[in-house]
Amino acid sequence: MCGITAFRGPSAATRAHEALARLEYRGYDSAGIAARRSDGTAVHVRTLSGVAALVMGLERDPDATTAAIGHTRWATHGGVSERNAHPLEDCGGRLYVVHNGIIENADVLRERLRSAGHRLATDVDTEVVVHLLEEAVSVGLDLGRALADTAALMEGSWAVVVLDTRTGALAGTAHGSPLILADTGDGVYLASDVGAVAPFVSAFRVLEDDDVVDIDAEGTRWHRAGGSRRPRGLWPVPAISLLASSGRHTDHMGNEIDEQPIVARRVLDALSPGIRDGALWNRLGLPPLENVDRVAVLGCGTSLHAGRALAGVFARAGHLPTRALTASEAGHEVWEPRTLVVAMSQSGETADVLRALDGLPSGHATVLALTNNTASSLARRADAVIDCLAGPEIGVAATKTFVAQVLTGACVALSGLWSSPRADAATLEADFTALAGTPDALSGALHAWRDRAAELAGDLVTASGFLFLGRGAGLVYAAEGALKLKELSYRWAEPHAAGELKHGPLALVDAGTPVFVVDDGDPRLDVDIAEVQARAGRVIRVGERSLRVGGLELQLPRRGPSWGPLESVIPLQLFARELALRLERNVDKPRNLAKSVTVA
Template sequence: MCGITAYRGPTAAAGRARVALERLEYRGYDSAGIAARRADGTSLHVRTVDGVASLSGPLEARGMDATTAAIGHTRWATHGGVTEQNAHPIEDCSGRLFVVHNGIIENADVLRADLLAAGHRFATEVDSEVIVHLLEQALRPGRGLGDALAEAVRPLEGSWAIVALDTRSGALAGTAHGSPLIYADAGDGMYLASDVGAVAPMIDDFRVLEDDDVVQLDGDGLRWHRADGSSRPRGRWPVPQTALLASTGRHRDHMGNEIDEQPAVARRVIDALAPGISDGRLWRGLGLPPLDGIDHVAVLGCGTSLNAGRAIAGAFGRLGAMPTRSLIASEAGHEVWEPRTLVIAISQSGETADILRALERLPRDGGPVLALTNNASSSLARRADAVIDCLAGPEIGVAATKTFIAQVLTGVCVALSGLSTTGRVDPNLFASELRALTATPDALAAALETWRPTMTALASDFSRASGFLFLGRGGGLVYAAEGALKLKELSYRWAEHQPAGELKHGPLALVDAGTPVFVIDDGDPRLEVDIAEVTARGGRVVRIGERVLRVGGLPLHLPRRGPSWGPLETVVPLQMFARELALRLHRDVDKPRNLAKSVTVS
C-alpha cells in the first residue's frame, strides 16, 4: 500500500529518495511527495497526484542535488481525498518538521481535537497529520529527534511506520508498530524504507525494525532504541536474490511480461523445492511437527492469496484425506478453532494487515503457523512458527499473476513433502502427483502458446459485455474464482464465479443471449449438464481445460484428470483475457484504480 523511503548522506538525498520511491510504485498509490533538507539548512517540499515521475522536474528546479536528508512517500488514500494538500510528507506548524506515515491512527479525531485546542494549525484531512504536531510538541530544546518521536507515538492507537525529518538539524528518525520499516547502510549513506525492494540494488543487507523500535540517523551515525530498552541494533538480513530479479519482455506493461514469466517462475520453485519432497526433507526443514500429529489444515488469506490457499488445501484434502478449510482473513476472528490445526497464512508481501490481525486472534494452545510469503523478512514471516519463501521475485503489476503461480506451487511442494512422511497416500498416486508437479512449467508454457491468439480475439468479441460468469467444479472452482477476480481488478466489469452445480439455484438468472461464461474443466463429467444449461439460454461458453479429440470429424470431449490442486495452467488464459480486455478498454493494467499491492490497513 503506501510506500516510505528516506535517505541521509552527503549529497543528492532527494534524488536517491525519489529513485527508491519509484521502486515502490508497484504497491499502488494515488499521490506522492518528497521533503528534503539542503546543505545550507533550507528545505524543499514537493507533492503531486500525477505520479512519482512528475516529482523530478520540481525537485531539480529546487536544488535536489544539494540535499543531504530526504523523506519520500507514495500514498493510497484512506482518510481524506486524493489531493496534493493531503499528500505526504506532512509538515508541522513551523515548517521545520516533516513526517511520512503508513498505517491507520484509530484515535486521530480525539488527538486532533486536543491539538487544535493547544493551538496547532491543521492543513490536511488525513489522520497522519496528528503525528507531526505531536512530534512538534515533543521536540523540546536539547532533545534528539528519536527521543521526541518515541514520545510522540505514545498516545497513538492503531498501526504505523513513521519516518520524520528535522530540517534544522538534518536528522532522520523512524519507528514502527504493526507496519513494516527497514534500515540499511549503503556505504555512501543510510536508508529507511517500508520495503527492502526499494533499496535492494544499493545495499547488501538490512535490519528490520520490530514493534516500537526507534532509530535516529544524524551526524553521529545510527542510534537504535529497542522496545526492550536495549540500544543494540537488530541483526542483519541479507538481501534476497529474488528481490533483484526484474521482469522483462516484449510487452510495454509489466503485467504482460509477468504473465509470460510464469513458466520460468514455476521452474525456479520446483527446482528449489521438489528435491526435498519424496524424502520429507522439505517438511522437516521447516521445523514443523510431523503431519501425523496434525488433524486439520486451515489456509488463511485475502484475494488472490486466498485462492492460492484453496488450491493448496486441495493437496492436503483430496490427496491426503485431511480435513481442510479456507478462511478469509478479515473474517477469521469469528472462527472456532480445532486443536492440532496447521494454519498456513499466505500473503505476497507478508505485511497484509488482515492476515496479521487474524494471527493475533489465534488460540495460544492451537497448532503451528506456517507463513507462505514472497518476503522472508516480513512481519508475517517473523510472527509465524515456520516460513517458506514463494520465490516469485518482484511483481510490479498490482493484480497478482506470477505470485499466484508461485504461491500455489510452493504450498503444494510443502504439502506433498509433509504427506510423504505419513501413510496417508497410495505410492502410485503420489508418484502421479509428482509427475504432474514437474510437468507444470511445460503446461504453463503450452497454455501461453495455445491460448494467446484466442484470448486476444475473445477480448475483441466481448469488449461490450457488461458482465461475465466463471464456473467450475472440484479442483477447477478455485481457478474460476481467480479468473473472475482478475477480470474485476483489471477491466472494472462485474464478474462472478460460481460452483457450476449452483447455476440452477439462482445464478442462471444472470445468463442471457450472448452472456460470456468461462468454464474451468477439471474433468468432472457433470459439467456437461451445466454447460448445456448455459447454452440453452444463449450464453457463450468458453471452455478451458478439457482435452478434445476428433472422431469422424466431430469433437469428442474427454475428461481432464488433473492433480489434487486442480488444473493450475487454466489460470493463464484467464489472466491473458483479463489483461487483453482491460487494454482494449484503455485501463492501466499495472495500476488498476482503487487497488494497492501491499494492503497494510484492515
C-alpha cells in the first residue's frame, strides 16, 4: 500500500529516498519527498514517474539536507495526479505531511478549514491534516503537541509524519495503520514498514495506536495526549527480512517462484521437529483442540486461499468443523464460543483482517496470527503468532508467501492434532510423510512445467478468458491459479467447483476455451473433463499424480495430503507469469494493486 519514510540527520533526503526505494514493491502510483536544507530552505518534489525520478528534483545537494519525509501513494481519495501526491504542504510552505490510511471525517474538516480561509489545493483527505497542524502550530504549540491535538479531531485510520522546515523537527503518530521508529546512532528513521530500513538498523520500535513521537535537536520523545510516556520496547530486525530473492530472472516474481522449494525447506526445518510431540502447538500457547468447537480461517485474496487449504487439515485430519471467512465480509458473521480464529495476512497490516477482529465478541475466540511480519499490527493483537518464514516478497502478486503460509499452517495444525482424540492417526502419519516430500514435489513441478508453461502461454496469448476447475482440496488451488492470472495478465479467469460446471459455467465453454483442471486424485474429474472436451474446450490438467525425479517417474498416492496438491500451484504461477510477460505486463507491479492493503 502507501509507503512512508522519514529521516532526521545528515544527508536526510538521500537517506529518506533510499528507504523509499525499498518500499516500491508495495505498489504505488505517485511518489514524493520534502526536505529541509541546512540553510533553512525547503525542497519539495513529487512525480508520477517512480521513486527514481525524484532524484532529478533533489539534484541541488541532497546531502545538505537535515530532515526529510517521503511517500509512495496508492490512490484512494482523489485521482492519480502530481498535485494529489504526498507530501502535502500547508498554506505557508512551512509544514509538510505524509499519511497512510483514510480520514473518514475529511469532508467536514475540509469545510471548516475553507471557512477559516485555508487554501486547499488537492482532492485528498490527507490535506486536512496539514492545515489543522498549521492552525495548531500558529498558536505556539510544539510539533508533537500540535500533532496530538490534530489527531484528536480526526476519525478513521492513519499513520502521519510531519516535517517542520523552519525548525527541522519531525513528528509522527499512528492509529490503525503501521509506523515504526529506528535510531541509527547518527539519525532517526520513521517508516511504515521495517523493510524500508532493515539494512540500516538492527532494531526498531513500533508506535501503538495514538502514540506520538517528536524528533528534534533535543532528541526523541514519546508521549500521548494528556501525559508523557516511555519509549516502546525494541524489536530486533529479523535476519530473514534481508533475504530478498535473487536468481536468473530480471523480474522478482520469477525468482520468487523459483525460490519456493527453498522456502518450503526453511519452514519444515524450523517447524516440523515440533509436530509429533505437540511442542509447536504448546509453544504457541493455544488451547487443546478438545476445547475448540470450530476453526475459522480469516483472510483476503491469496492469504484466504492459504487459509482454506489450512482449514482442510483441521477438517480432514481432525474432523473439526471449519469455515473460511472473507475478512471484508466477516462483520456479518455470528461467532460461536470456543472458536479458534486463524487470521492470515502476509503483511500483518491488512485493514480488512484487523477490522474483522474488531467484530469478534469478547471471550468468544482465541486468535492465532499467521503472518510474514511478527512485529505487525495483527501479530501484536493476536493471542499467538507464527512467522510463515517466507522472507521478503517483492512481487505484489503473492507466490512464495502462499506456499509458506500453507506449510506453516499445516505444521501448526498437525502439531495440535497429534495428541487430539478426535484426530485420524493414519491421516496424520500420511500428512507428516507428505510434508517431508513437499520441497522435492515443488522442485519437480518447477522442472516439469517451466518450458511447458512458456509454450502454453505462447499458444494461449490471444485467449480472452480462462476457467479453473477443481474438486475438494484441489478447488483452493484452482482459485489461486485464477487469481494469479487475473492479477498479472488482466484477463478474466473464473474458478469453479468442477461439479458445478453443468449448473451454469459450462455456457462459457466453446471451441478452444482454456480450462485448467487441478487434479487432486478425485476420479470424478474425468467426467468433468469429458464435459469440457465435448464442447471442444481445451483442457490443461495440472497436479498429475506422478513426479519425475532423476529420470524416474514416481507414482504418487491418489489421495494427497489434507491441505491438497500444493505442487499444483507451481504450473499455475508459471503460466500466469509467462502469459503476462507476453502481454508486456509488469509482473512485479500489476496495475491498480498494492502489496499491503492498509485501507478497508
